Amino acid sequence: MTLSITDYSKRYGGLVAVDKVSLTAPAGAVTALIGPNGAGKTTLLNLISGVVIADSGSCKLLDQVVTGRTPHQLAHLGLTRTYQSPQLFDDMSVLETVMVGAHLRGGAGFVSSMLRIGRTRREEARLEEQALLAIDRVGLPAALLGRPAVDLAYGLQRRVEIARALAMQPRVLLLDEPAAGLNHQETQELAGLIDSLARGGLTVLLVEHDMDMVMGISRHVVVMNFGRKIAEGTPAEVQRNQSVIDAYLGAQAEEGADA
Amino acid sequence: MKVEQAIASSSSSATPATAASKRPSRVGARYRRDVIGVAVLAAISIAIGLTVTRSFYFTMLIYSAIYAIAALGMSLLFGFAGQISIGQAAFFGVGAYTSAYAVMHLGMPPVLGTVCATALAGAFGWLVSRPLLRLTTNYLAMGTLAFGVICFILFAQLRSITGGLDPGIVSLAPFSIGPWVLDEPRKMFWLVALVLCLVLLLVINLVHSRIGRALKALKVSEVGAAGLGVDVVRYKVATFTLAAALAGLAGSLFAHFQSAFNAGVFNVGLSIELLIMIVVGSVTTPWGALFGALFVTILPSFLEDFEHYKLLVYGVIMTAVMIYMPDGFGRGLVEALRGFYKRRRREK
Amino acid sequence: MSQFLQIVLAGISIGAIYSLAALGFTIVFNATKVTNFANGEFVMMGGLVSASLVVNAHWPAPLAVLVAVVSVAALGIALDKFGLQQARRKTILGYAMITIGFSLLYRGLMQVVAGRDVLFMPNFGVIPDLRVLDVYFSSQSTWILVTLVLVSGGLSFLFLRTRLGKAMRAASQSPRAAALCGIEPARMSALAFAMAAGAGALAGALVAPVGAAFYEYGLSFGLKGFAAAVLGGFGSPVGAVVGGLLIGLLESIAAGYLSSAYKDAVALAILLALLLVWPSGLLGRVEARRV
Numbered sequence: 001m002t003l004s005i006t007d008y009s010k011r012y013g014g015l016v017a018v019d020k021v022s023l024t025a026p027a028g029a030v031t032a033l034i035g036p037n038g039a040g041k042t043t044l045l046n047l048i049s050g051v052v053i054a055d056s057g058s059c060k061l062l063d064q065v066v067t068g069r070t071p072h073q074l075a076h077l078g079l080t081r082t083y084q085s086p087q088l089f090d091d092m093s094v095l096e097t098v099m100v101g102a103h104l105r106g107g108a109g110f111v112s113s114m115l116r117i118g119r120t121r122r123e124e125a126r127l128e129e130q131a132l133l134a135i136d137r138v139g140l141p142a143a144l145l146g147r148p149a150v151d152l153a154y155g156l157q158r159r160v161e162i163a164r165a166l167a168m169q170p171r172v173l174l175l176d177e178p179a180a181g182l183n184h185q186e187t188q189e190l191a192g193l194i195d196s197l198a199r200g201g202l203t204v205l206l207v208e209h210d211m212d213m214v215m216g217i218s219r220h221v222v223v224m225n226f227g228r229k230i231a232e233g234t235p236a237e238v239q240r241n242q243s244v245i246d247a248y249l250g251a252q253a254e255e256g257a258d259a
Numbered sequence: 260m261k262v263e264q265a266i267a268s269s270s271s272s273a274t275p276a277t278a279a280s281k282r283p284s285r286v287g288a289r290y291r292r293d294v295i296g297v298a299v300l301a302a303i304s305i306a307i308g309l310t311v312t313r314s315f316y317f318t319m320l321i322y323s324a325i326y327a328i329a330a331l332g333m334s335l336l337f338g339f340a341g342q343i344s345i346g347q348a349a350f351f352g353v354g355a356y357t358s359a360y361a362v363m364h365l366g367m368p369p370v371l372g373t374v375c376a377t378a379l380a381g382a383f384g385w386l387v388s389r390p391l392l393r394l395t396t397n398y399l400a401m402g403t404l405a406f407g408v409i410c411f412i413l414f415a416q417l418r419s420i421t422g423g424l425d426p427g428i429v430s431l432a433p434f435s436i437g438p439w440v441l442d443e444p445r446k447m448f449w450l451v452a453l454v455l456c457l458v459l460l461l462v463i464n465l466v467h468s469r470i471g472r473a474l475k476a477l478k479v480s481e482v483g484a485a486g487l488g489v490d491v492v493r494y495k496v497a498t499f500t501l502a503a504a505l506a507g508l509a510g511s512l513f514a515h516f517q518s519a520f521n522a523g524v525f526n527v528g529l530s531i532e533l534l535i536m537i538v539v540g541s542v543t544t545p546w547g548a549l550f551g552a553l554f555v556t557i558l559p560s561f562l563e564d565f566e567h568y569k570l571l572v573y574g575v576i577m578t579a580v581m582i583y584m585p586d587g588f589g590r591g592l593v594e595a596l597r598g599f600y601k602r603r604r605r606e607k
Numbered sequence: 608m609s610q611f612l613q614i615v616l617a618g619i620s621i622g623a624i625y626s627l628a629a630l631g632f633t634i635v636f637n638a639t640k641v642t643n644f645a646n647g648e649f650v651m652m653g654g655l656v657s658a659s660l661v662v663n664a665h666w667p668a669p670l671a672v673l674v675a676v677v678s679v680a681a682l683g684i685a686l687d688k689f690g691l692q693q694a695r696r697k698t699i700l701g702y703a704m705i706t707i708g709f710s711l712l713y714r715g716l717m718q719v720v721a722g723r724d725v726l727f728m729p730n731f732g733v734i735p736d737l738r739v740l741d742v743y744f745s746s747q748s749t750w751i752l753v754t755l756v757l758v759s760g761g762l763s764f765l766f767l768r769t770r771l772g773k774a775m776r777a778a779s780q781s782p783r784a785a786a787l788c789g790i791e792p793a794r795m796s797a798l799a800f801a802m803a804a805g806a807g808a809l810a811g812a813l814v815a816p817v818g819a820a821f822y823e824y825g826l827s828f829g830l831k832g833f834a835a836a837v838l839g840g841f842g843s844p845v846g847a848v849v850g851g852l853l854i855g856l857l858e859s860i861a862a863g864y865l866s867s868a869y870k871d872a873v874a875l876a877i878l879l880a881l882l883l884v885w886p887s888g889l890l891g892r893v894e895a896r897r898v
Contacts, residue, residue, distance in 0.1 A: 341700070343700065343703065343704075345707075390883045391883075393883070394882055394883075394886075395699075396699045396700050396703060397642035397699065397703055398882050398886065400642075400644070400703055400707075401642070401644075401830070401833055401878070401882070402878075402879060402882045402883075404830065405830055405834075405875040405878045405879050405882075406879060408826070408830065408871075408872075408875055409872050409875050409876065409879070412869065412871060412872045412875075413872075416868050416869065527826055531707075531711065534707075538704070567718065567719065567723075568715065568718075568719060569715070570711055570712075570714050570715030570718055571712065571715025571716055571718065571719055572715065573711050573715065574708055574709065574710075574711030574712025574713070574714065574715045574716070575712055575715075577704075577707070577708035577711055577712075578690060578705060578708030578709055578711075578712050579708075580708075581694075581701065581704040581705045581707075581708050582690060582693050582694055582695065582705055582708075583693075583695055584695075585694075585695055585696040585701050585704070
């Protein structure tokens with residue numbers, strides 16, 4: 001399902017965090033969003049995922065306008081995201097955590113859950129199945145199923161988060177710096193996973209700082225700086241683009257002079 | 260391609276998760292443990308009911324069970340959904356006064372009166388929950404506190420319905436189911452134990468369900484949970500309503516058992532005691548509500564002149580637990596024991 | 608007309624007490640981002656300790672009030688150092704629960720130490736009762752109003768003009784940056800608690816001759832002080848003072864013209880209404896609500 005944003009803008013008081021940014025992320029591919037710290041990438045991600053309301057601009061999933069929808073509504077439409085720091089639940093095992101992701105796959109309400117009628121029991125079994133499938137998909141071994149999710153190594157926690165998102169069976173997945181804090185091998189494994197997810201038909205929007213990872217698996221790269229889109233294209237094109245190079249290296253000196 | 264390599268490298272060395280699904284459900288195992296716990300509780304209750312003779316013990320257990328019912332609601336609201344409410348005494352009072360009014364003025368049989376009390380308390384909870392639950396932690400705490408005090412003032416002032424602070428409700432008939440009149444503590448014990456076991460089972464069912472997981476998720480991060488499709492507002496309101504209903508049920512049983520009471524019972528102190536119960540027990544499991552209720556109810560009998568030191572003791576306990584064991588004393592104790600056994604095993 | 612003015616004056620007098628309580632919330636919140644649920648107990652303790660010393664131990668009032676303010680300030684510091692600073696889980700909920708625990712603890716402490724009697728302290732004296740144009744300014748009212756002016760003035764001078772005040776503001780805005788400049792955030796927060804507790808204790812001592820002192824009064828001062836802070840705009844010291852006076856005024860008018868039985872409910876109803884409809888209050892900044 002194609003995700004397209006047109007002229008999204010957001011300002012906080014005097015600061016323009018996102019300035020008329022447009023991008024399109026097609027299904028079956030990884031679209032990367034990169035830029036120096038403070039470029040507005042996370043804010044843009046917050047706008048797309050409904051956490052923050054945009055001042056202007058619009059967003060569409062396939063052809064449906066979803067501007068201003070809440071995260072809950074977006075989840076129903078098949079869009080979900082992960083966060084920079086894993087939002088894992090203190091008291092829950094890996095399996096239970098991923099089962100939360102499968103929430104929308106079930107329909108039992110308070111009363112039917114309390115009474116635990118037959119239909120609810122069968123649904124529970126089904127949700128557990130789907131969680132196990134998602135856990136398999138990200139390559140987590142069965143030995144970890146019962147461990148508290150917060151006890152795992154950072155790289156594995158990231159996988160749990162992705163598994164949880166996958167359990168929702170989303171069409172669009174937003175990843176917010178999933179490789180942060182991972183070592184080289186973990187990053188490579190993660191890259192492989194994300195690549196295979198995209199090939200499976202998922203629309204992936206990846207915000208990331210690790211350039212090797214980004215350039216290795218992305219079909220299309222969008223570069224932001226100071227809230228604006230300054231370049232976009234294939235990884236090769238973007239790496240050669242002078243304004244991109246300036247943004248990461250040279251622009252700092254200019255910024256110092258202007259301020 | 261890197262893809263296949265990545266998946267193969269991580270899962271070839273260990274059993275893939277789906278193979279594990281051939282075994283009985285893991286999540287189901289924890290649920291079964293809790294259900295067995297309820298069965299054990301029921302068995303213990305039956306044993307107590309048949310062997311104990313002193314009324315005093317029954318009285319203590321009845322109050323413990325009544326508060327446990329209300330505390331279970333708090334456990335769901337605070338422990339699972341993470342919503343702090345220091346105004347539950349209001350719903351306890353609504354339940355108590357509704358039962359009193361229904362039986363004494365409308366001539367209803369007590370069972371029907373209790374059903375009405377539970378429903379009315381729940382409805383009242385639903386009504387106030389929507390506006391209140393939009394507030395964030397500190398404001399929610401203050402808001403529910405203010406709400407509880409306003410209700411207390413109303414209980415004290417609306418003397419035509421409640422009897423106010425003096426004389427209050429006098430001589431409400433004991434609970435009766437058809438021909439069985441529960442006019443002794445021993446007899447009331449059977450009913451209260453039964454109700455507690457039923458409520459506990461319902462709560463455990465809820466905790467080990469899709470809803471229970473969703474509540475735990477929204478406690479950690481409402482935005483994160485919403486992003487996974489959880490209808491945060493609806494679930495918070497439903498949990499608050501349920502907690503209010505349970506408090507009302509407890510209030511109704513309290514009214515019948517005590518037979519005479521006044522508005523002074525439903526003050527902030529009661530709300531805070533309910534909070535202390537789950538804090539002392541364990542915030543993260545329904546069993547904590549039971550242990551906490553028992554602890555707080557029987558504590559006075561261990562300290563002479565307890566009334567005088569009650570607040571100080573509660574204050575010290577609550578402060579210490581909240582600083583050092585934020586998940587509750589019960590949980591802190593379990594963790595400490597677990598750590599102790601792990602170290603001993605390692606030394607061997 | 609003079610009856611109305613009398614009601615207004617009574618309202619402003621008690622309102623001044625609420626203002627001081629509200630300042631307690633504001634100072635602590637600005638320094639630590641914590642809402643101190645035990646703030647009302649500071650007011651209660653100030654009144655109870657000074658009343659106890661005067662009535663039971665026959666101390667002279669000025670000494671009793673001084674000792675009360677200092678000891679309650681010490682208890683405020685204790686809350687910060689032994690409570691909040693020690694917290695294992697540093698979340699908003701965790702801190703709130705700790706301050707709730709302390710409110711019980713201090714209430715219980717007072718119950719044990721000062722007993723369960725309602726104590727009436729004699730007026731401070733010195734300032735005479737005044738009659739201005741048919742309006743009766745009681746001695747104690749004058750004390751209260753004068754103290755409010757002095758405390759407000761003193762605090763604003765402190766925060767705006769002195770180095771210490773600026774250090775506190777720096778520490779609250781960015782603890783790490785302040786630490787790099789040699790300011791210890793822990794000391795600043797302890798200081799904030801000391802000031803809030805001291806101001807609250809002073810308020811309690813001022814109102815003890817008028818409204819009596821009793822260990823259960825903390826809840827009332829706490830809720831009404833909080834209502835005042837929210838009404839004025841939570842986080843704004845000027846708002847705290849204005850909010851307190853307004854709440855006192857509205858409470859007095861309701862008691863005078865409507866019903867005194869529901870007097871206490873007025874401030875609470877205002878608080879609830881504010882929280883639900885207008886949480887930013889008069890001078891506060893609007894909170895951005897996340898989806």
